[in-house]
Amino acid sequence: MDSAKGHKIIGSELSKAVSDRLGGETLTRCYQCGTCVSSCPVARITDKFNPREIIKLSLLEEMDEVLSSDSIWLCCSCYSCQERCPQKVEIADVIYAIRNMAFEKGYIPNIYSEFASAILQDGRIVKISKFVEQKRSSIGLPPLTPTGVDALRKILSATGFDKLQRKEEEA
């Protein structure tokens, strides 16, 4: 159904790409019962996140809508949905697979981008601020020492993460 609005539905570009990824294999099992949604603590407080809908849109090949949406980044990875899914869809893992695809396409919220560069630079997600240092010394904790960031960089380069991140930064 190639309608004027550009909805795909026929085809398998997105659903196949997700199913082929680690964690995305169980996508096509979904029969839309919504157990994931009623199990989800995020969906309870905001209607911006609906795991069933992410899966439905993926199955209907709505590539841009899925990859560019903010909602895929709202999953808190509590795995409640996955525990209760009667079709054993690995929902949280499917969402991770989709996030990876989004990341590769350059769809990434700023906060995650910042996290990524912080990891590459310091080996930490959260930068060490003066506030943190003061707080630590006030309760008698020793100052933070540099992490083994060289080893981490090696790992990140082996996985290709650094290149992706650089591409993201250039963009």
Added chain:
Amino acid sequence: MDEVKVGVFLSDCGKQLSEILDFDTLIDYVKKIAGVSFIVRGSEFWRGKGLQSIIDAVRDGKINRVVVSESLAKLSDVKIVEAVGKAGLNPYLVEVINLEEHCGWPHRNTPSEATEKAKAMLLAAVERAKLLEPIEELEFPVLKSALVIGGGIAGIQVAEDLADLGFKVHLVERKPFLGGLAARAGRFFPTDDCAICIQSPTTDVKTITHTSRKCVYRSGFSEIPNLEILTNSKVIGVEGVLGNYKVTIEKKPRYVNETKCVLCDKCTAVCPVEVPDEYNAKLNTRKAIYMNIPNVYPPAYVIDQNICKFHECAKCVEACPTNAIELNQETEQVKLNVGAIIVSTGFEEFDASVIKEYHYGDYPDVITNLELARMIDGFGPTAGKIVKPSDGKPAEKIVMIQCVGSRDRRWKPYCSSICCMISLKHAMLMKSIYPDADIAICYIDIRTTGREHEYYYEEAREMGIKFVKGRPTEISRDTQANKLIVDVEDALLNKILELEADLVVLAPAMVPAEGTKELAEVLGLELCEDGFFKEYNAKLRPTETKLRGIYLCGGATFPKDAPTSSLHAHSAAVKAAKFLTTGKIIKDQRTAIVNEDYCGDCEFCPVTCPYGAISLEEIGEGHFVAKVSDILCEGCGICVGTCPLNAIELRHSRPDQMQAQMRGLMSVNGTSKPLVLAICCSECGHAAVDSSGMAMMQYPANVRIMEVPCTGILQVHQFFEAFRAGAEGVMVVGCKSDGCHYEVGVQKAEKKVELAKILLKEYGIEPERLGMFNMIFIEGNKFVEAAKTMTKRLEKLGPLQLMSGS
């Protein structure tokens, strides 16, 4: 043995075939084959003058082996074999081949090549015919009696059918009363009548039985002559074979004499032991001496031996006015001898308590459909009122949850198929009792297939029953208000709902009845992955099993609604009656035979035989040999293919017969292409070849067809024999991997082909010269494709180089 005199009867199919094949050449060729003493050319041999010429030749003693070439071999085969038998020759000394579909039609564009192939086919047939041996017919007795296991709606109907037809029927029910799950359901869809209502048997003289239907207990069912009902009884042993089973039944004591009990209720009134009533979902209590509901069969109380204090108390004995209570009854073993067994053990509800988030078994107000059915039933624990079990107050807000444990990969992956209709029926019954009740059904998909079923869905909506598309994640409890809360997303609204409920009704998956696995072991029957009994063939033999003589019906094979269970019961009855009615089984000895001199102590064939036809018998001290049961053997030859010592053969497909056939087929080429032997199973493989011929599809004449009972008969060395006989390539053509007519034969063949390929490589022969092909009848085009591909492949490989001595 007399001198072999082969008669060859060549049909030119109304002179159509002789337009392609040169019949004069063929007749000259056949004349020269040693042992051929009689040749006739005609236009048809399966009827009329042609058939008479065969009969005359046999009667006059001119021939003692018959080779016929006819079209559509499968049909003409029957007529010719039958006529030869009547003429006084053993009917298994006949070899019918098909020069039309296997030669003339598929090679019509290369007539001279076709004629050469026909020569090879005729030589193969004559050589095989010369080696054929007479095969005898055996007769086995069939007792005109049947055992029906399970007295629910299916078992009752199959027992009634068979007893009405005059067979002796023993109906065995595990529980103290007949009725099974159906009776507890109260009412049925789509007839909206009582669950325990059955058709009056034809022996019921009180009513006009064609139109009458009545409760089980007053239908006259129990009074059908020939029918014996054993309740509180369990089948614990079955020995023997079809037609003659020896059955052992353990009959637990009832402690109440069925013939004396007058149902006055005095015993239950004085009984001091009281327990929750499991029949009524523990919503009420019952005594140690009890009945489920008043209208059951047998009409007599029963004592629960697990809780009764017996002689310590004996109050009921004193109270009983007819001395019906017999506390000294003991467990009996009943021995029966029956010809057939029908399994109608049914199904039950899945234990929903394993789904922790629904708190079944923990929150009293979470119940199942069957428990709700007991409440709705006027005879039930609440006399038709819908209440909260926790406090007995009326339930006004009711939430129903579908697919509890079913369509769930963690528990039961299948759809139980009847729960949507059960819930709709229940919702509507509740709504009609309490029009103000607030009822919502949470569903994933509503499935209402079947006549009138969709109207239930329609009417339910009209009645104001609400439908929420979503599977709840959890049921929680507000203990202060004594309310339940159901968390569910309505997927159509994209909204999470918190449904308040007095009562939550689960629709659990339906699972095989308790004891199914145990009974399967006793009967030697297979179960499917889902735990239900496996039918022989879902399309053609839905009520039969792999074991002839044992039948299935009702929910024993899968959850069913009442109409389907009835259909199933009547089907099983016809199948069983068909088998029982003659009083005997006539079966020819086209079976396996063991050479005891070679057979030695391995267990390959008894383990491999799909029909359990082979057992090991001790003949010397510690020396075992295989014994084949002629009644169980289906003549497939899988045992032959499995035997490592060549100690087992099929009477109708001996190795020398197969070899002679193979050599004949490879004796003449007549084409410029490499010879290919296509070994086809007699079922789908051969049928695919037939269908390619019928459709006149063309493939080269170097491809020669050899039929075997099942590809499972093949041994690795036979592929080498084929190469030695002149084949440059071998095709094995069998059924689909999961569609073998003999269960596992084609899978065995696939493995042997793989193994042979490794060996071929060792001998310096290209493994691609051997190929396995799986197809079904309608795939004639696939056979043609495979034949062409194999031929091209061999042409590319060049001539086969056999090392001397290999």
